[in-house]
Amino acid sequence: MPANNCSVPVNLLGQSAEELRAFMQSLGEPRYRGAQIYRALYAERRFDVANMSNLPLALRERLAREAVVALPQIVRRYVSGDGTVRYVLALPAAESSGELKATKPATVETVFMPEENRQTICISTQAGCAVDCHFCLTATLGLIRNLTAGEIVGQVLIALDENRASLKPQTNIVLMGQGEPLLNYEPVMAALRILLDANGVAITPKHATLSTSGIIPGIERLGGEKVRPKLAISLNASSNEQRDKIMPINRKYPIEDLLAACARYPLRPWEHLTFEYVLLGGFNDTPEDARRAAKLLANLRAKVNLIPWNPGELPYKEPDAARIEEFRRILEEKGARAFVRYSRGQDVMAACGQLALLQSAAPPTAVSPLEQISPARFSS
Numbered sequence: 001m002p003a004n005n006c007s008v009p010v011n012l013l014g015q016s017a018e019e020l021r022a023f024m025q026s027l028g029e030p031r032y033r034g035a036q037i038y039r040a041l042y043a044e045r046r047f048d049v050a051n052m053s054n055l056p057l058a059l060r061e062r063l064a065r066e067a068v069v070a071l072p073q074i075v076r077r078y079v080s081g082d083g084t085v086r087y088v089l090a091l092p093a094a095e096s097s098g099e100l101k102a103t104k105p106a107t108v109e110t111v112f113m114p115e116e117n118r119q120t121i122c123i124s125t126q127a128g129c130a131v132d133c134h135f136c137l138t139a140t141l142g143l144i145r146n147l148t149a150g151e152i153v154g155q156v157l158i159a160l161d162e163n164r165a166s167l168k169p170q171t172n173i174v175l176m177g178q179g180e181p182l183l184n185y186e187p188v189m190a191a192l193r194i195l196l197d198a199n200g201v202a203i204t205p206k207h208a209t210l211s212t213s214g215i216i217p218g219i220e221r222l223g224g225e226k227v228r229p230k231l232a233i234s235l236n237a238s239s240n241e242q243r244d245k246i247m248p249i250n251r252k253y254p255i256e257d258l259l260a261a262c263a264r265y266p267l268r269p270w271e272h273l274t275f276e277y278v279l280l281g282g283f284n285d286t287p288e289d290a291r292r293a294a295k296l297l298a299n300l301r302a303k304v305n306l307i308p309w310n311p312g313e314l315p316y317k318e319p320d321a322a323r324i325e326e327f328r329r330i331l332e333e334k335g336a337r338a339f340v341r342y343s344r345g346q347d348v349m350a351a352c353g354q355l356a357l358l359q360s361a362a363p364p365t366a367v368s369p370l371e372q373i374s375p376a377r378f379s380s
């Protein structure tokens with residue numbers, strides 16, 4: 001990181017330990033101060049440098065002038081009857097990100113799902129999405145912009161901090177919110193290296209899942225990473241003809257090529273691939289679809305998550321319960337491990353494919369003055 005000679009404060013959020021060490025060096029400070037900031041920011045969630053008590057007072061005062069922790073700002077929170085919380089987050093104008101010049105402000109969504117012994121946080125990697133899956137509300141936004149590493153990490157930090165009073169020991173993250181993670185590769189990986197670092201946010205790789213629509217070059221690249229989450233593929237069809245109709249990306253990366261890339265993917269001993277299959281009533285949920293899907297996946301170490309379509313704004317039907325069970329049973333009979341996953345938070349539009357900033361039927365929970373993120377947390 002270059003010395004901060006200009007008046008623009010450096011955003012600490014999203015910086016790796018090495019980048020923070022270099023930043024400290026550029027200020028004439030010992031390099032190990034960077035690791036101390038890294039720990040305070042990501043492991044202890046101290047978002048105001050004034051509270052980084054592991055730093056000397058003089059350095060804290062200097063950082064208060066020269067650095068910020070530019071966290072996303074909560075503009076709405078919707079609380080579902082099942083405890084799921086959908087956050088609408090405003091992202092301040094950002095520096096360049098990936099191939100896009102990410103200079104404009106944007107809004108994304110993050111979903112916090114509490115469970116008995118853990119919490120799962122669903123995060124966005126892009127504002128909007130260019131992939132245009134026809135069952136997905138996010139697609140209707142188009143791509144607004146890529147998120148920076150700090151904006152991706154910031155969603156997890158915000159969700160953890162907001163729910164700190166009720167956190168369970170285990171945190172799962174799923175990269176299944178707005179955007180195609182493998183089309184914003186570098187910032188996503190930079191964020192994951194912080195999120196999955198034992199000295200950082202400390203989520204274990206077994207508890208992190210990246211979901212892709214099937215971007216083959218990204219899958220191949222991900223397989224070569226030293227630190228990586230588990231991989232989920234959004235399949236949603238049992239033939240190319242069918243997949244072409246709902247996922248135009250299939251014309252570029254057809255099923256046979258996608259599954260060949262999956263077969264080459266270097267799974268770790270404890271790992272399997274997950275295939276997501278959104279069941280669209282009357283479209284891809286017949287017994288014949290189940291048999292074809294089982295055949296496609298026959299030689300892969302994989303499980304299938306069947307996700308019944310959430311009734312919503314788009315013109316698809318919810319599959320009936322008997323069809324869902326029959327589909328699951330056929331997959332199992334043919335040797336594929338299959339589970340039915342009902343999306344959570346449907347009443348606040350936090351479910352799969354519903355993250356598109358539409359007004360939900362449920363009123364937002366008011367952000368009380370006490371709950372509001374104080375300006376200090378954005379510009380420390």
Ligand code: SF4
Nearest residue numbers: 129131133136139179
């Ligand atoms: S399902 Fe995912 S990849 Fe497809 S349009 Fe929606 S956000 Fe993009």
